[in-house]
Amino acid sequence: MTARRTAAVRLSPTVPVWLLFLSLAGASVLWSVNPDATVSDFVILASLILLYVFVSLSHVDRVVLRRTENGLLLGGVIVTCWGLAQLFLLGGFPDDTAAVGPAPDGRFGNDLVGPDNLPVALLLPLVVALSRAVTLTGRPQRFLHALIALLILGGILMTGSRGGILAALVAAVTLAFVIPRSARASLLAYGAVGLAVAALVWIYHPWGVAEREVETTSSSGRTDIWQVGLAACPRYCPVGSGWG
Incomplete structure (x- = not known):
């Protein structure tokens, strides 16, 4: 009787990076102004990253x-x-x-x-x-x-x-x-x-x-957000604001 050994799958160095990114994205739910929408988007992101992780671990x-x-x-x-x-x-x-x-x-x-x-x-x-x-x-x-x-x-x-x-x-x-x-x-x-x-x-x-x-009018408010962000940058960019 011969024992068969399954070769170990080499873990890609990108896997822990993506998992770390996923954990940080999940933590953003704690300070989200719209937790329900954030959770919904996080579920989609998690499904993509976890699919990549499972494929990376598979033969x-x-x-x-x-x-x-x-x-x-x-x-x-x-x-x-x-x-x-x-x-x-x-x-x-x-x-x-x-x-x-x-x-x-x-x-x-x-x-x-x-x-x-x-x-x-x-x-x-x-x-x-x-x-x-x-x-x-x-x-x-x-x-x-x-x-x-x-x-x-x-x-x-x-x-x-x-x-x-x-x-x-x-x-x-x-x-x-x-x-x-x-x-x-x-x-x-x-x-x-x-x-x-x-x-x-x-x-x-x-x-x-x-x-x-x-x-040209469909920017979803992005330009306004960018202008506010630039105006607040001198105050908050060096030390940050809250958990963010």
Whole structure:
């Protein structure tokens, strides 16, 4: 009888860093002015970080990795198709109060994890689809994953999140540095198509999509907060304010 030893998983040095960040984010609930909203956002953050930690501690081979990627792609496609169904069949996207139903200023994701969090969830499926579109050997498979990437990009555009669109651009640029050089030309071509689609949506905002991206008054009060912060900096920046 032979004993089988399972090789220990090498712990990535980023795992304790992310766990420390998660603990600090959780502590912010103690001084939050809106604890319920903070807890809701913390749960989303915790789910992402803990998923990363569990994956880092798991033994992964090519088969498991392939299945995980397929699951991510399937989830991204289903979510985006739900957004298209809302847009074309259900009268539009819901507003912040999802139970009310479609609203003129509704955004894709209000009835899910939120229109600012949803693009983050769609980034990984987008990167997986783009990577496969330029690295797989079969032309039909490359074309299929290019269509999936375009579909998921449409989902990100439907959220109306400027940060999500910027993150998608950064993710595509980062992907260009890690894929084989022979695939970079194809990625550049797909990127040009994606930018063209995004530009057309921003300019013409069909069916009301991407209207928020071109509105100059939709800063959610950020500029006011920044001005107040700059004014208070000489007093509080050197020593801080309270626990923060």
